[in-house]
Amino acid sequence: xxxxxxQVLAEYLRHxxxxxxxxxxxxxxxxxxxxxxxRAISVDQADHLAGYLNTFLDxxxxxxxxEQMYFRHSVMTNLYIxxxxxxxxxxxxxxxxxxxxxxSRGFILGFTIGFLVREKAVKGLVFAxxxxxxxxxxxxxxxxxxxxxxxxxxxxxxxRKLFAYNSSTEVGRFGLxxxxxxxxxLATAVAGFIEAYxxxxxxxxxxxxxx
Numbered sequence: 172x173x174x175x176x177x178q179v180l181a182e183y184l185r186h187x188x189x190x191x192x193x194x195x196x197x198x199x200x201x202x203x204x205x206x207x208x209x210r211a212i213s214v215d216q217a218d219h220l221a222g223y224l225n226t227f228l229d230x231x232x233x234x235x236x237x238e239q240m241y242f243r244h245s246v247m248t249n250l251y252i253x254x255x256x257x258x259x260x261x262x263x264x265x266x267x268x269x270x271x272x273x274x275s276r277g278f279i280l281g282f283t284i285g286f287l288v289r290e291k292a293v294k295g296l297v298f299a300x301x302x303x304x305x306x307x308x309x310x311x312x313x314x315x316x317x318x319x320x321x322x323x324x325x326x327x328x329x330x331r332k333l334f335a336y337n338s339s340t341e342v343g344r345f346g347l348x349x350x351x352x353x354x355x356x357l358a359t360a361v362a363g364f365i366e367a368y369x370x371x372x373x374x375x376x377x378x379x380x381x382x
Contacts, residue, residue, distance in 0.1 A: 187319060190319050190322050190326075191315075194270070194273055194318040194319050194322065197270050197273045197274050197277070198274070198276065198277040198311070198315055198318075199277065200274060201274040201276065201277020201279075201280070201281060202277040202278070202284075204278055204281065205280060205281025205282035205284075206281040206282065206284065206285035207281075208278070208281075208285070209282045209284075209285030209286040209288075209289055210289060212286075217286075217289065217290070220286060220290075221290050224286075241367040241371075242364060245306070245363035245366040246359070246363035246364075249313075249356075249359035249362060249363055250360070252272060252276070252359075253313065253314070253352065253355055253356045253359055254356070255272060256272055256321045256352075257321065257349075257352045257356075259321060259325075260320065260321030260322070260324045260325050260348065260352075261324070263325055263328055263329055263332075266322060266325050269318050269321045269322055269325075270318070272314075272318070273314060276310075276311075280303065280307070280311075283299065283303060284296070284299040287299040301370075301373035301374065301377045302370060302373065302374045302377065305365050305366070305369055305370045305373065306362040306363070306365040306366035306369075309362035310362045313358045313359050314359075316355055317352060320351055320352065320355075321352075324344070324348045
């Protein structure tokens with residue numbers, strides 16, 4: 172089974188490598204622009220955000236966190252993004268919006284890391300690592316994979332309009348698209364669990380050192 176999955180994945184990447192490269196490029200551009208924006212904000216804006224950061228660091232070390240509420244919030248946020256990408260893939264006009272969604276996720280990540288490094292230097296980088304990395308190990312690949320699959324499905328819709336496809340082929344393609352996107356949604360749900368129950372442990376430890 173594992174060998175078969177590797178073969179299917181390798182075959183898919185062989186035909187879709189350009190789409191994969193394109194989506195990853197958009198994500199990396201988002202990170203770059205996010206980090207640039209973090210460096211470019213004014214001193215007043217930086218001070219304002221730094222006040223929020225310091226307040227958060229104080230609360231996270233002294234106030235108990237409702238893991239269940241945070242878990243629901245994290246899962247719903249990730250699911251909204253994935254379901255949005257899924258829905259956009261069902262339309263031709265959604266192609267640029269899928270890229271915008273991927274870019275936005277990269278921008279947020281880049282801005283967060285860039286601002287923490289700007290305000291806290293090496294300590295900020297360490298804090299960004301422990302607070303952003305654990306759950307994003309699943310979220311980032313899921314969003315990139317979702318973007319690739321969504322764009323590929325949109326491209327298939329365009330081909331269907333230009334060429335004749337029988338309905339059975341289209342139904343099977345739609346079922347596979349939905350199944351794969353459902354698995355990616357599940358992966359982001361697991362990431363939400365990590366963000367709610369695992370990441371805060373690292374954040375509390377790092378916050379004590381960072382203040």
